[in-house]
Amino acid sequence: MPLFTDLKISRNLEKAVEDLGFENTTPIQEKAFPIVMSGSDVVGIAQTGTGKTFAYLLPILNTLKFSKEIHPKVVILVPTRELVVQVVEETEKLAKYAGIRVLGVYGGKSMLRQKEALALGTDVLVATPARLYDLILTKAVQLKQVKKLVIDEVDVMLDLGFRFQLVNIFELVPQRRQNIMFSATMTDDIELFITDFFSEVHKISIAVSGTPLENITQLSYATPNFYTKVNLLVNLLQKEQEFHKVLVFVSSKRSADLLFKELAEFFSEEICIIHSNKTQNYRLRSITQFDEGKNRILVTTDVMARGLDLKEISHVINFDTPTYPENYMHRIGRTGRAEKEGTSILLFTPQEEDAKNAIEDLMSYKVNELPLPNNVSIATQLTFDEQPRHIERENPLNIDEDERGASFHEKSDKNKKENQGGSYKRIIKKKYSKPKTRGDKNYGKRGRNKS
Numbered sequence: 294m295p296l297f298t299d300l301k302i303s304r305n306l307e308k309a310v311e312d313l314g315f316e317n318t319t320p321i322q323e324k325a326f327p328i329v330m331s332g333s334d335v336v337g338i339a340q341t342g343t344g345k346t347f348a349y350l351l352p353i354l355n356t357l358k359f360s361k362e363i364h365p366k367v368v369i370l371v372p373t374r375e376l377v378v379q380v381v382e383e384t385e386k387l388a389k390y391a392g393i394r395v396l397g398v399y400g401g402k403s404m405l406r407q408k409e410a411l412a413l414g415t416d417v418l419v420a421t422p423a424r425l426y427d428l429i430l431t432k433a434v435q436l437k438q439v440k441k442l443v444i445d446e447v448d449v450m451l452d453l454g455f456r457f458q459l460v461n462i463f464e465l466v467p468q469r470r471q472n473i474m475f476s477a478t479m480t481d482d483i484e485l486f487i488t489d490f491f492s493e494v495h496k497i498s499i500a501v502s503g504t505p506l507e508n509i510t511q512l513s514y515a516t517p518n519f520y521t522k523v524n525l526l527v528n529l530l531q532k533e534q535e536f537h538k539v540l541v542f543v544s545s546k547r548s549a550d551l552l553f554k555e556l557a558e559f560f561s562e563e564i565c566i567i568h569s570n571k572t573q574n575y576r577l578r579s580i581t582q583f584d585e586g587k588n589r590i591l592v593t594t595d596v597m598a599r600g601l602d603l604k605e606i607s608h609v610i611n612f613d614t615p616t617y618p619e620n621y622m623h624r625i626g627r628t629g630r631a632e633k634e635g636t637s638i639l640l641f642t643p644q645e646e647d648a649k650n651a652i653e654d655l656m657s658y659k660v661n662e663l664p665l666p667n668n669v670s671i672a673t674q675l676t677f678d679e680q681p682r683h684i685e686r687e688n689p690l691n692i693d694e695d696e697r698g699a700s701f702h703e704k705s706d707k708n709k710k711e712n713q714g715g716s717y718k719r720i721i722k723k724k725y726s727k728p729k730t731r732g733d734k735n736y737g738k739r740g741r742n743k744s
């Protein structure tokens with residue numbers, strides 16, 4: 294494996310990399326460095342956990358010089374707030390000896406404070422697409438000085454609905470610029486972006502999504518329902534030395550809250566939670582506490598599946614089987630990083646078996662299925678989503694006699710009477726009703742004999 298010193302990086306970068314304790318490059322870093330340095334447009338397709346952030350940061354910072362310009366020369370777009378924070382931290386670590394200014398902006402924080410920070414000037418601006426576009430509209434930032442535009446995790450941005458902002462940002466940056474795009478998957482939408490905005494693009498593919506990572510042991514358990522999964526998870530998590538740092542993925546915010554509530558009864562001091570309804574400070578605090586080992590278990594939605602570099606996760610547990618098989622690869626990529634061993638566990642119900650099969654088809658790999666431990670009880674309680682539904686065969690308003698529930702009661706004769714508005718209203722109506730006149734077209738017809 295090549296050394297970072299083999300890349301002929303500047304002495305400032307070399308010292309920063311030494312401080313971080315890194316020696317060897319990853320394949321994506323080795324291949325991307327000379328292409329990004331050449332100034333050509335680059336599209337890198339690499340599995341999560343392969344070092345994509347350094348793959349573009351190293352060559353960019355290697356050529357970026359000290360400047361007093363206010364507006365950024367490098368813009369890095371990422372899909373989530375957490376990724377903004379992480380990329381800013383990584384950039385600051387690499388740029389610590391170079392005097393390069395770095396700023397991150399994202400939603401959920403005061404735009405006024407971000408405007409004030411932008412007014413002081415920055416060389417590298419890391420942003421979510423929506424917040425950057427908002428700041429552009431208020432003229433707080435201009436893109437006329439941008440020389441390099443990085444779009445990291447572009448497939449996630451498109452999934453999150455940032456197409457409008459991305460297209461407009463592409464239109465606002467100078468035409469003479471370098472585009473650098475990284476993704477874990479290549480889709481038709483990404484190909485369309487490349488066709489529209491890139492020129493003479495160089496493509497790099499390393500560990501294409503769908504390739505199972507060799508240093509991750511993949512296991513699965515078949516379970517009948519949600520609460521049996523909870524019982525199994527409680528059983529596994531009691532092995533504290535083995536399950537010393539566990540990331541638990543669920544499919545929705547509601548499931549995350551429900552699972553957190555159940556697990557908190559057993560692991561109240563060891564568990565934290567993240568999803569998009571949590572405040573930014575809460576989310577960042579949960580990440581920090583989990584990363585530093587203060588919390589052993591982190592329950593999260595797919596907001597944590599991509600990009601975030603968390604240290605030494607022993608287990609990734611897919612509590613819900615992801616609908617899109619690519620998401621499974623992104624999730625399990627949180628463990629087994631930096632050539633360390635990791636374990637992923639997939640819990641699936643009969644309703645999720647097709648999704649599990651789709652994952653195995655994508656990987657061309659059969660996940661090893663284990664039997665439920667004997668001391669894990671099968672739950673009879675069902676969640677709201679698991680409870681059976683009564684579906685009417687026809688119009689639900691036309692219910693047959695034999696389909697009515699036990700609580701149905703026939704109306705009494707008294708209640709079948711038509712409401713005519715009360716005796717007082719009937720008397721008034723009769724007394725003051727308008728008499729028929731000769732102007733009435735039906736006047737005189739009744740009772741008239743035909744001649």
